Each structure stands twice: as C-alpha cells, then as structure tokens.
Amino acid sequence: MIQIDGLSKWFDLHIANQMHVKPLRTISFDVEPGKFMGLAGPSGIGKSTILKCIYRTYLPSEGSIWYDSAVWGKIDLATANERQILHLRRNEISYISQFLRVIPRVTAVDIVAERLTARGVTRADAIEQVKLMLQRLALPEKIWDAFPATFSGGEQQRLNIARALISQPRLLLLDEPTASLDYRTKTVVLDLLHEAKKNGTTMIGVFHDLEWLKQIADDTVTLDPSVHAAPLQQV
Amino acid sequence: MEHLQININDFDDELSPFDGIDHTLTWKDEPLLKVRRLNKKYGSGCMLCESEHGMSEKVNRCPNCATVWAMRNVSFDLYPGEILGIVGESGSGKSTLVKSLYFDEVVDQGEAYLQAYEKQDTNIFELSNQQKRFVRNHLMGMVYQNPLLGLRMNVSSSGNIAEKLLAADHRHVGFMRARASELLNQVEIPISRMDEAPKRFSGGMQQRVQISKALANRPPLLLLDEVTTGLDLSVQAKVLDLIRRLQRQLGVAMLVVSHDLGVIRMLADRTMVMRNGRVIEQGMTDQILEDPQHAYTQLLVHSLL
Amino acid sequence: MFEQNYNFAFLDEASKREIRRATLKAIAIPGYQVPFASRELPIGRGWGTGGLQLTLSLVGKEDVLKVIDQGSDDSVNAVSIRRLVEDTTGIRTTESTEEASIIQTRHRTPDHPLRNDQIMVYQVPKPEPLRDVEPSETATARMHGEMDYSPMWLALYENIVKYGNMARGADYPVMINKRYLMAPSPIPRWDNPKFHYAGFLSLFGAGREKKIYAIPPFTHVESLHFDDYPFEIENFDGASCIDCGSANGFLQVIPAKGGTWIHRCSDTAFCLARRNASLKNAEVQA
Numbered sequence: 001m002i003q004i005d006g007l008s009k010w011f012d013l014h015i016a017n018q019m020h021v022k023p024l025r026t027i028s029f030d031v032e033p034g035k036f037m038g039l040a041g042p043s044g045i046g047k048s049t050i051l052k053c054i055y056r057t058y059l060p061s062e063g064s065i066w067y068d069s070a071v072w073g074k075i076d077l078a079t080a081n082e083r084q085i086l087h088l089r090r091n092e093i094s095y096i097s098q099f100l101r102v103i104p105r106v107t108a109v110d111i112v113a114e115r116l117t118a119r120g121v122t123r124a125d126a127i128e129q130v131k132l133m134l135q136r137l138a139l140p141e142k143i144w145d146a147f148p149a150t151f152s153g154g155e156q157q158r159l160n161i162a163r164a165l166i167s168q169p170r171l172l173l174l175d176e177p178t179a180s181l182d183y184r185t186k187t188v189v190l191d192l193l194h195e196a197k198k199n200g201t202t203m204i205g206v207f208h209d210l211e212w213l214k215q216i217a218d219d220t221v222t223l224d225p226s227v228h229a230a231p232l233q234q235v
Numbered sequence: 236m237e238h239l240q241i242n243i244n245d246f247d248d249e250l251s252p253f254d255g256i257d258h259t260l261t262w263k264d265e266p267l268l269k270v271r272r273l274n275k276k277y278g279s280g281c282m283l284c285e286s287e288h289g290m291s292e293k294v295n296r297c298p299n300c301a302t303v304w305a306m307r308n309v310s311f312d313l314y315p316g317e318i319l320g321i322v323g324e325s326g327s328g329k330s331t332l333v334k335s336l337y338f339d340e341v342v343d344q345g346e347a348y349l350q351a352y353e354k355q356d357t358n359i360f361e362l363s364n365q366q367k368r369f370v371r372n373h374l375m376g377m378v379y380q381n382p383l384l385g386l387r388m389n390v391s392s393s394g395n396i397a398e399k400l401l402a403a404d405h406r407h408v409g410f411m412r413a414r415a416s417e418l419l420n421q422v423e424i425p426i427s428r429m430d431e432a433p434k435r436f437s438g439g440m441q442q443r444v445q446i447s448k449a450l451a452n453r454p455p456l457l458l459l460d461e462v463t464t465g466l467d468l469s470v471q472a473k474v475l476d477l478i479r480r481l482q483r484q485l486g487v488a489m490l491v492v493s494h495d496l497g498v499i500r501m502l503a504d505r506t507m508v509m510r511n512g513r514v515i516e517q518g519m520t521d522q523i524l525e526d527p528q529h530a531y532t533q534l535l536v537h538s539l540l
Numbered sequence: 541m542f543e544q545n546y547n548f549a550f551l552d553e554a555s556k557r558e559i560r561r562a563t564l565k566a567i568a569i570p571g572y573q574v575p576f577a578s579r580e581l582p583i584g585r586g587w588g589t590g591g592l593q594l595t596l597s598l599v600g601k602e603d604v605l606k607v608i609d610q611g612s613d614d615s616v617n618a619v620s621i622r623r624l625v626e627d628t629t630g631i632r633t634t635e636s637t638e639e640a641s642i643i644q645t646r647h648r649t650p651d652h653p654l655r656n657d658q659i660m661v662y663q664v665p666k667p668e669p670l671r672d673v674e675p676s677e678t679a680t681a682r683m684h685g686e687m688d689y690s691p692m693w694l695a696l697y698e699n700i701v702k703y704g705n706m707a708r709g710a711d712y713p714v715m716i717n718k719r720y721l722m723a724p725s726p727i728p729r730w731d732n733p734k735f736h737y738a739g740f741l742s743l744f745g746a747g748r749e750k751k752i753y754a755i756p757p758f759t760h761v762e763s764l765h766f767d768d769y770p771f772e773i774e775n776f777d778g779a780s781c782i783d784c785g786s787a788n789g790f791l792q793v794i795p796a797k798g799g800t801w802i803h804r805c806s807d808t809a810f811c812l813a814r815r816n817a818s819l820k821n822a823e824v825q826a
Contacts, residue, residue, distance in 0.1 A: 014530030015537055056519065058526045082505055082519050083264060083314065103501055105476055114483075365686050390698055397697045402690040407767040408700055430701050 001033040001202045002054070002171065006063035007078070009049050024049045026063065029221045033068070036193075036203040038213045041223030047206040051173045053078070054204070055095045056085045070170065090118055094169035096177045100148060100156035107145045108159055109134070115167045133162045137188055153180040158189075165192055172196065174205035178212060190216060265350055266312035267455060267488050268336075273309040273345030275331055275512075278302030295326070295511035305331045306342070307512040315350075315455065316486045320503030320520060322496060322535065328512035329492045330380075333458045335360075336490070337377045338367050349374060351455045372402045376449025376487075380461035382441035385448065388434040392419060392444050395433065399451035418447035421484075422477055439470035443477060450481070457489045463498060475501055496539050500524060508532045549596040550628040555579050559597040559752070563743060566754040571716025572684075573667050578750040582624065588646060589747030591663035592621060595644045598659065598743075599625065605633045606640035611648040611790070611806035618646075637809050647710065649731040651789035651810040656739035656757060662725040664746040667753065669713040669723040689721050692764070700769055712771075715762045716755060730773045730790040735761040779803040784814040 010022035024046035031037040039047045052058040054065055054077060065077040070092060075084065089095075102111050109130050116126035134144060137158040143151065148159055157180050164172060174193075178186045193216055197203065207213040213220065276284075283289040284297035284304065295304050306328045313319050321329045334340040336347060346358040351374050354362075359370060371377075379385045386395050393415035400411045416426050422443040433441050442462060449457055459478065463471040479502060482489060491502050499506055499520060506523045508516040508531070516529045527533045547553065555577075562576035581589050599605065607622045609615035613635040621644065622633045634640050637652040644661040654660070670680045673691040683689065692713060699707040710726040714735065724732060725744055735742060735755055742755040755761060765771035780787040782802045789810050791803040805811035 011526070012528075013533060015534050052525070057521045059518070059522060059528065082517075085519060086317075086504060103479065105472060117483075364682075368686060368688060387694075390694065391701055394694055394698050394701065398690055398694045401693040401697065402688070406693075408697065409768050411697070 001035075001068050002031045002204070003066040004029050004050070004054075004063070005066065007050065007053060007060055007065060008062035009046070009053055009058055010061050024053075027221075027223070028063075031202055031204060031219075033202055034197060034200050035218040036197060036205065036216050038217030038220040039204065039206045039223065040210065040213065040220050042225060045223040045225060047223060048175050051095070051175050051204065051206065054171075055089070055093065055173055056080075067171070092170040093173065094164035094167060094171075095173045096160050096164045096175060098176045098179055100151075100160045102148055102159075104149055105147055108139070108148050108151075109144045111148060111159065112162045112166055115163055119167065130162070130166060133166055134158075136192070137162055138185060154182065154185065157181055158185060161189055161192070165196060168196070168199060169201060172201050172203045172205075174203060174207075176206055176208050179208055186212065264314070267315045267350050268313040268490075269346075269348040269350075270312070270336070271310050271346045271348075273306050273332065273335065273347070274304070274343045275306040275328070275335060275340065276302050276304045276343055292511065292513060292515070295328075304512045306335070306345075309345070309509075309512070309514055311507055311514065311517065313456070313488055313490060315488050316482075317505065318482060318489045318491055318503045320499035320506040321490065321492045321509060322494060322499050322506060323509035324494060324535075327509040329494075329509050330460050331512075332509070333377070333460050333490055333492050337375060337458055338371060339377075349456075368402070372399060373452050374454050374456060376446075376451075376454045376457045378442070378445050378449050378457070378459045378462050380464050382433065382438070382445050385445040386433045386441060389432055391430040392424065392433055392436075393429040395444060395448050396451045399448055403452050414451070415447075418450060419444070421450075421481065422447045437470075439466055439474060442466065442474050446474075446477065446481070450485070450487070453485075453487075455488060457487050459489060459491045461492055461494070464493070464495070478502060496524065496536065508535065546628045548629055549599055550581070550624070551579060551593070551596050556597040559593055562752045563594065563597070563754065566743070566752045567741070567756045569720075570756055570759050571720030571722040571753060573751040573753045575750055576752050578747045581747075583620065585748045586665065587617060588621060588644070588663040590745030590749075590752070591644045591646070591661045591747075592624075592745075593747060594661045594743050594745040594752065595621075595625065595642060596628075598642055598661070599629055599631055601629075601631060603631055603641045604639055605631060606635065606637065606643045606809075607633070608643065608645045608648060608650070608807075608809070610646060611650075611792075612808045614808065635809055636813070637807075647726050647728075648790070648806060649727055649734050651805070651807040652813065654738070654740045658740050660740055660742045662727075662742065662744045664723070664725040664744045664751070665748070666711070667723055667744065667746040667749050667751040669711075669721050684720060687719065692721060696764060696766070700766075706765075706769060706771075713764050715764060717760050718762070721764075722753060722755075728774055728790055729763070729771070732761075732763045732771070733773065735759075737761075776803060781805040781811060784811045784818070786811070786814055 005028050006026045008026050009024040010020060013019040013021065027050065039050060041047060049058060053060045056077060060078040063078065066074055067077050069075050069088060109127060112130040113123065113126040116129060117123055139155060139158050148156055161177055178189055181189065190212065278301060280302045281297060281300035283299040284302055290297055309332060321332065323329045331340055335342045342360055345360065347360060348355060349359055349370065352370060362370065377385065393412060396415040396418055397411045400414060405411055416429055419429050420426060424440060424443055433444050436444065463474050466474060475498060491499065493499055503520045506518065506520045507514050508523065508529065510531050516523065516532045523532060524536055527536050559576060562574045566572065566574045578589065579593060581592060583589060595605065605622065605625055607618040609618040612618065625631065626633055637650045640658065642659050642661060643650065646663045649660065668680055670683055670692055673695050674680050674683065696706050710728050711723055712729045712732055714722050714724050714732060716722045737758050739757050741757055744753045763771040776791050778787065779791060780803065781791060782804050784805060786805055790806045792806045794802050794804060796802045
C-alpha cells in the first residue's frame with residue numbers, strides 16, 4: 001500500500017542565522033494494505049515528521065513515498081503535484097493530529113459533515129452519519145452545535161477523530177490520537193480503529209502509550225536516535 | 236410599494252441553485268484559468284531588465300533604466316472550485332495581478348486563458364473591448380478593497396446588482412428584483428433594505444453588497460482583492476465566513492489576495508507567495524505555512540503573530 | 541430699409557455643403573451623432589440654430605417651409621425663423637402640415653400623418669441620451685461604440701424602484717436600428733411611436749452641441765422598455781380638445797377656473813384643420 005524509501009527531511013532556515021535542521025534521516029519501511037504500522041521511538045526523533053511528509057504538510061527533502069492510489073495506481077507522494085495531493089486528501093488520505101486546527105466559527109457537526117458533503121453526500125444524510133459518530137465518541141450532545149474553539153482538549157481530540165474516520169479513508173495517519181482522552185474514550189477510539197481496519201483502511205500511527213500501540217499495531221518501526229536523527233547543524 | 240412585490244416562485248427555473256461543486260470522485264484536471272508569463276512594467280525597460288535573468292529577484296526596479304516591474308513573468312493555474320490565495324507585502328504586485336485579470340489594468344505582455352469562455356484558446360488580453368466586457372460581466376466577479384470602486388454609491392443596492400444583470404441583457408424588472416433579493420439574502424442583507432443606497436450602509440455591509448454584485452451573473456471565477464482589509468475584527472470574521480460559505484455552496488473558484496496570512500490560512504486551498512512582482516513560492520497552504528522553502532516566505536510566516 | 545445681399549439661404553455654399561455632407565453621413569448611420577462645424581447665425585445658440593442650419597442647407601427654390609414651436613405655428617420663435625428663411629431665400633412658407641415639404645420643429649411631431657416626401661427637422665438641445673448618466677464625452681463615445689447602454693437601463697430601473705414607473709416625460713430615449721441609443725429631442729412620449737418604420741426622413745440638429753443625427757425612412761425605432769414594464773405614451777383619460785373635440789392628438793393640459801383642467805390640441809395646425817373641416821361640413825349640410 002505504501003512504501004517509504006530512504007525518506008529524509010531537513011529544514012533550511014534562512015532567517016536569523018542560517019540554520020540547517022535535520023530531524024529525519026533516511027528511513028525506509030513498507031506497509032501492507034489493511035495493516036496498522038506503529039511508529040515508536042523517543043520524542044524528537046521524527047515520528048510526526050514522517051506522517052507530515054506523507055500528508056505533504058512537509059515537503060520531503062530526499063527519498064520517495066510510493067502510495068497505491070485508487071485513481072492513478074502507484075504514485076510518489078514526495079513528488080506528486082499539489083492538485084494530486086489535494087485530491088488524495090479529499091478522497092483517500094486522512095490525518096489525525098495532536099491538535100484540532102479547524103476553521104473558526106463553524107459548528108462541531110458541520111466541521112465533521114463537511115468531509116462528507118465535499119464528496120457529494122447530501123447535507124441531511126451527512127449530518128445523520130455525523131451524529132451517530134459523535135454519539136459513539138461520547139461527545140456531549142449539547143455541544144454539537146457549539147464552536148470547537150470553546151471545547152476542552154479531549155473534546156477537540158474526539159472531534160478530530162470523528163472528522164478523520166467519518167469519510168472511511170484508504171490511508172489513515174494518526175499522530176497521538178488518544179493523547180488527551182480518558183480511559184473509556186480511548187477504548188471507543190480503539191474500537192473505531194479496529195473497525196476501520198476491518199473495512200480495509202491502512203494505518204500508520206504514532207502512539208505515546210506503547211500498551212495501546214500493541215493492541216492495534218500489526219507491526220512497529222522503531223526509530224533509533226543513533227541512526228535516524230542527526231544533531232542540529234550550524235551552517 | 237405594491238408594484239414591486241417580489242414573488243420569487245415566478246422565476247423558479249431561472250433561480251434554481253447554482254451549478255455547485257463537481258462532487259464526482261473522478262480525477263479532472265482542466266484549469267479554469269491559465270495565466271502565463273504576465274508582465275507589467277512602468278517605464279521603458281532596457282536591455283538589462285528585459286532579459287530573462289537581467290534583474291535580481293531582490294528588487295523590482297531596474298538599476299539601469301529605473302523601470303519598475305509590477306509583475307514579472309507571473310504564471311499559475313487556477314482550477315474550478317478551488318481557492319487560490321496570493322500573499323505578499325504591499326507593492327509585491329498581487330493587486331496588479333487581479334486587476335489586470337479583470338482588465339482594470341493593461342498588461343504589457345502575457346497570456347491568460349479562460350476555460351469557461353467559448354474561445355478557450357484565445358488569450359483574453361487580446362479580446363476586443365466588447366468581448367472583454369462580456370468576460371467581465373458573465374465569467375468573472377470582482378470585489379475590491381474599496382467599495383467605492385465596485386459599487387455605485389448613489390444607486391440602490393438592488394440597482395447595483397441589476398446593473399450587472401442589465402449588462403448581461405436581462406430586461407425583466409421582476410426577475411432582476413427576485414435575483415437581487417436572493418443574492419442579498421445570501422449575503423445576509425435584509426430584504427427591507429434592498430432599495431437603499433450602499434452609501435448609507437456600514438463598511439461590512441458595503442463589502443457584502445459588493446460580493447453579491449460580483450456573484451450576480453453566477454460567474455465561475457471570483458476575484459477578491461484585500462476584501463477584509465480595513466474592516467474591524469468581528470466584521471472581518473463575518474465577511475470571511477460568508478466568503479467561505481458561498482464558496483462551499485456555489486463552488487465558485489476564487490483568487491484571494493491578502494497580505495494577511497490568517498485570511499489565507501482560513502480560505503485558501505493553495506497559496507502563492509509574491510514578492511517584487513514575481514511568484515517566489517507556490518504550494519498547498521498548510522505546506523507554505525509549516526514548511527516554507529523560500530527565505531522570504533520563512534520571514535513572512537515567522538512574522539505571523 | 542436698406543438692401544443687403546445675402547447668399548441664397550443665408551449660409552455660404554461651402555458651409556451648406558459641409559452640413560449636407562454631415563447630414564448624409566448621419567442618414568447612412570442611423571442614430572449616430574455626427575459632429576459638424578456649427579455656424580454663427582443671426583439667432584442665438586439654443587434658439588434652434590441646429591435645426592435652422594439643417595433647414596438652410598436643405599431648402600431649394602421649390603420648397604415650402606413650415607416651422608412649429610411646441611406644436612404652435614405662431615410663437616415668436618417660429619415666426620422669426622420663418623421670416624429669416626423667407627427673407628434670405630424668397631421661398632414660400634406655410635402653416636399647413638400637408639402643404640409643407642420641410643417642417644422645422646421644436647418639441648413636437650405634427651399629429652397630422654406625414655407623407656414620404658416630407659422632411660422633419662428637429663431642434664435638439666441635448667443630443668447625448670447618456671449625458672444624464674455619464675458626464676464624460678469620452679466615456680459616452682466609448683459606450684456608444686461598444687453598445688454598452690447598461691447605465692441608461694440602470695437609470696430606468698432606479699426610477700421604477702423609486703416611483704413605480706420609468707418616470708421620464710419628454711426626450712424619452714429610443715434605440716435606433718437596434719444599434720444606437722438616441723435622444724429624440726424633447727418631444728413627448730406621444731410622438732415616439734411615430735418614428736417606427738416611418739416613411740418620412742427625420743433629421744436632428746444640435747447647434748450648440750454641434751451634432752447632427754438622423755432617422756432614415758423605414759427604420760426600426762424602439763423606445764426603451766422592460767419586459768414587464770412596457771413603454772407607455774401619455775394618457776389623457778379620454779379627454780378631448782375643447783376647440784375641435786379631437787382625442788387623437790397630443791393634448792395640452794391647461795388649468796382652468798375652479799380648480800379644473802381643460803384640454804386643447806398642442807398641434808395648432810391640426811386643430812385648425814379639423815375645425816375648418818367641421819365648419820365646411822356644417823355649411824354643406826346647411
């Protein structure tokens with residue numbers, strides 16, 4: 001499904017004093033369709049960077065990310081053009097980050113429903129699906145029509161998960177999705193992820209909590225500081 | 236006034252919803268607007284600055300002949316239904332760019348092709364004045380920073396919208412009023428005030444009337460030039476929400492010019508960074524904001540409060 | 541009295557030729573305003589010099605001239621113009637619409653039907669129909685060139701919004717040959733439909749503004765109107781002329797004693813002809 005081959009990422013910061021930051025050095029791994037690949041390693045090792053490179057929030061500096069898309073077949077996400085990436089983001093790839101970054105002044109229900117309406121589902125149908133999802137995630141019904149900016153961390157996180165899972169993506173990228181959730185909700189999220197896996201979603205995830213990771217991951221890549229990270233370089 | 240009672244149902248066919256976004260999951264990649272190597276200069280130009288690499292990227296004024304290049308080899312594609320943001324500091328040529336696309340400014344060189352126009356293969360800058368007027372009225376909408384440029388302040392708000400419809404050869408007062416009330420309703424102007432002149436409106440309302448005027452003939456392309464600059468924060472938020480909602484509802488492609496990265500972050504799918512009349516970086520908005528490549532873009536992003 | 545020799549029809553031949561040339565161009569492009577070098581005349585600018593120059597350049601020795609002012613043959617201005625032409629050409633003038641070959645007029649078209657061999661000459665104060673909506677001459681020239689008349693339409697729309705109708709009296713703009721917007725001079729709306737596929741030639745002269753334009757015979761002339769707001773001529777609610785009893789002519793509304801109104805034909809020649817005819821009828825019957 002996805003083959004990462006010699007992926008590196010570095011930042012050239014031109015402002016202040018010229019700086020060359022290299023958070024990620026040549027990493028390679030494959031993920032089979034329908035499998036869950038866990039990423040492990042100490043903080044700052046570049047786990048999130050990998051996910052952001054796949055989602056193309058970061059422009060990969062080196063290497064390739066071969067993804068098996070529904071539209072074009074095999075495509076290198078590292079070099080695909082913006083239009084292709086936007087199309088994949090809308091239809092195939094979802095990303096759950098640690099933080100909810102959404103458009104302000106849109107209600108919780110609409111934020112999630114938007115994912116569906118953008119793909120042609122009628123608004124009424126979309127809202128029905130969204131309500132079911134929010135119910136499962138135990139998001140209090142009274143805040144469904146409120147603006148997420150006012151939500152607690154846990155509520156925002158659940159909304160984030162709902163947003164990513166509702167569209168049943170082919171590839172799901174998870175960046176600490178359960179970080180700020182209580183035990184009960186964590187179990188629900190895990191159920192949802194199992195369910196998505198059963199439906200054929202391929203997943204790559206970073207979990208802070210290795211116990212939880214073990215429960216869902218089929219395989220784990222452990223990033224080694226001596227190999228995959230490089231110290232800050234002053235140029 | 237009884238004679239002006241609006242009955243929208245009379246015009247149901249004509250007022251049916253906009254064509255809207257193309258929801259199909261299939262891949263289509265035909266740009267709505269293709270812009271190629273647009274140049275605009277103030278001055279005569281000389282051997283040095285006319286040549287391909289004759290001028291440094293760091294200046295827009297030729298050191299030899301003092302010609303100022305407001306736009307230099309600007310090229311980009313805009314796809315149907317997408318929002319393309321253009322950021323840059325003042326004087327970077329972003330307003331010149333949208334104004335030349337709306338034929339408010341004359342370009343010196345360059346081509347632009349509009350897929351929605353029947354003559355797809357004709358450079359729109361080479362059209363006759365009448366054809367340009369057709370393109371302006373039917374295929375584009377423009378919202379200026381200053382409502383004075385986009386609105387007739389002494390004419391009623393519905394009249395401002397009617398002006399666009401009249402230019403598109405509509406000659407039915409009832410239809411025009413129904414359409415105007417539909418549009419004003421969309422931008423949340425109370426229908427009871429549709430016959431009031433915009434000069435009596437607040438800045439935010441004027442901007443909303445301008446947006447509805449730009450949308451009068453359901454153009455596939457909307458040009459927004461610093462729409463929220465100069466409005467206070469809460470009004471700014473309202474106008475931005477409106478633009479976003481309209482874009483979702485109508486599926487109109489937008490070119491959003493702003494110096495405000497917040498506006499771009501909220502609206503744009505893709506972003507183009509301009510400086511000294513050149514496009515220095517293009518990419519997805521989140522990528523531009525989180526992983527800017529060009530030194531200037533990094534400076535811009537890190538200036539964000 | 542001392543004798544003074546003027547050229548035939550006051551103007552010198554070269555001037556007349558130049559005006560005729562402009563007139564021919566105007567006829568060739570219906571509704572288009574042709575600029576010309578307006579001459580000095582022994583009457584003041586704004587007193588019908590445009591129409592008079594057209595008349596003077598048109599008259600031949602066999603022509604019969606009629607001059608009307610707001611429908612009346614007897615106003616000071618009409619009489620003065622008639623005298624001037626008589627004195628400088630020696631041609632015959634008339635008050636009868638039927639007899640005349642050239643009719644110079646201000647603010648009216650005769651109510652008596654015109655023949656194809658008659659020529660109407662209108663005196664025009666403001667030849668530019670777009671002047672009210674666009675002050676710049678360059679801009680109006682461009683608008684005519686590109687047929688961009690939406691500001692005019694917008695003005696009509698605004699009147700409908702404000703007053704419920706198009707609220708324009710005299711000088712109601714017309715579209716000539718589906719191409720040029722034209723000001724028909726300040727004639728009442730009543731006279732507008734008379735232009736549509738008319739057999740006679742209409743010439744318009746604006747002396748102060750130095751423009752000549754024309755409606756050639758058998759030309760499509762349409763008064764501006766919306767699909768749901770049709771063009772309407774003046775309505776007199778079935779009133780008729782107090783003198784001749786006509787309800788078919790344009791009527792002047794005159795306040796009378798006791799707060800009432802009386803109506804009288806605006807076209808004096810038309811009224812007179814009808815009264816003469818009814819007198820004759822009475823005599824025949826007697």
